[in-house]
Amino acid sequence: MTSLDIVFILVAVVTGGAAVMTVTSRNLVHAALFLGVTLAGIGATFLLLAADFVAMVQVVVYLGAITVLFLFGLMLTRAPIGRETLDSRNRPMAMVVSAALFGILVVLIVRAFGSNQFPATEPISSSVADLGMAIFSTWVFPFEVVSMMLLAALVGAVLLARRQSGDSGTETRVTPIREALDDSTEELDRAPAELGSGGER
Amino acid sequence: MTLIGPLVLAAFLFCVGLYGVMARRNAVLVLISVELMLNAVNINLVAFQNLVWTGDADATGQVFALFVIVVAAAEVGVGLAIVFNMFRNRASINIDDADLMRW
Numbered sequence: 045m046t047s048l049d050i051v052f053i054l055v056a057v058v059t060g061g062a063a064v065m066t067v068t069s070r071n072l073v074h075a076a077l078f079l080g081v082t083l084a085g086i087g088a089t090f091l092l093l094a095a096d097f098v099a100m101v102q103v104v105v106y107l108g109a110i111t112v113l114f115l116f117g118l119m120l121t122r123a124p125i126g127r128e129t130l131d132s133r134n135r136p137m138a139m140v141v142s143a144a145l146f147g148i149l150v151v152l153i154v155r156a157f158g159s160n161q162f163p164a165t166e167p168i169s170s171s172v173a174d175l176g177m178a179i180f181s182t183w184v185f186p187f188e189v190v191s192m193m194l195l196a197a198l199v200g201a202v203l204l205a206r207r208q209s210g211d212s213g214t215e216t217r218v219t220p221i222r223e224a225l226d227d228s229t230e231e232l233d234r235a236p237a238e239l240g241s242g243g244e245r
Numbered sequence: 246m247t248l249i250g251p252l253v254l255a256a257f258l259f260c261v262g263l264y265g266v267m268a269r270r271n272a273v274l275v276l277i278s279v280e281l282m283l284n285a286v287n288i289n290l291v292a293f294q295n296l297v298w299t300g301d302a303d304a305t306g307q308v309f310a311l312f313v314i315v316v317a318a319a320e321v322g323v324g325l326a327i328v329f330n331m332f333r334n335r336a337s338i339n340i341d342d343a344d345l346m347r348w
Contacts, residue, residue: 048246056254063258063281067265072274079277082258086284089251095291098310102287105314110280110321117273117325121332131268132341138267146260153252160248162295178304179311190315197319204326 052092059085072118080111097172251292259285272328272338276321283317 062081069075083106090099179187258281265278287310294306332338 046246049250052246052250056250059254060257060261063261066281067261067269067274067278072271075274075277079280082281083284086258086288089254089288090291092246093251093288093291093295095294095307095310098287098291098307098314101311101314105318106280106284110318113321113325114273114277117276117328120329121273121338132270135268138264141267142260142264145263146256149256149260150253153249153256157248157252160296162246162248175304175307178308182305183308186312190312194315194319197323201322201326204323205329 048092052089055085055088055092059089073115076111076114076118079114080107083107083111097175248292248296251288255285255288255292257285258282258288270339270341272331272340272343273325275340276324276328279324280317280321283313283320287313 059082062078062085066075066078066082069078083102087099087102087107090096090102262278262281262285265281266275269275269278290306290310290313294304294310297306328338331343335342
């Protein structure tokens, strides 16, 4: 077992633990922050696999942009806190299904790739120049298609998120906000018990 | 360094994301779990790229990982726009309530 293996095991334990906390946390903001820890761990895994540029893109795009986007999403939707409001009824079934899938995948991986080692003891560093050559020579057409897809996603997100063109403003916003306020007062009535139970953990 | 480690980590992250997609009711948390699954696929791509790396300019696995990252970013943008729309119309982002198109 080399030192690279030890570092990888540490990174994997942190990443897996943060991922489990992401899907089981009762506090939504904590879930988003644990997602940030998970994504940073995956970026460290990319570094250990000698993929420098992908690790950098992972940090910039995921840690810098997507985590903040999720935090804004949670803030703007004023989501409630508490397990019974966050988890649906089919939680035991979901646990069984994902555990079974994980078992099957681990057995298959060990049987198929159990003897494979990475070719070099020292990971070969892939230069960014090779990556750029690959993108802009072999994969230039998929690259352009991806750029068109980004443009379409941008236009679609703007169209979906803005107010409808015929609305006059105040009336369209009053109804959902009043409903939301009713919901939030209900949440406030039973908030202390949930906050107490959540704080012990 | 063996190949099993990154592959098992990727499988674990994928299954955790699958659990999150099935067990959560909040739409934003479901999107977070989908992100976990996409990242697990990225680990697989980079690991196999590293396995078949021969030294010449062949970085296909990392190129595909970058494409997956771009697609995931676009998916988060459109998905959050849909969630905001749902919250504006129904004052709730509970997925169990969104059964308007159920037959």
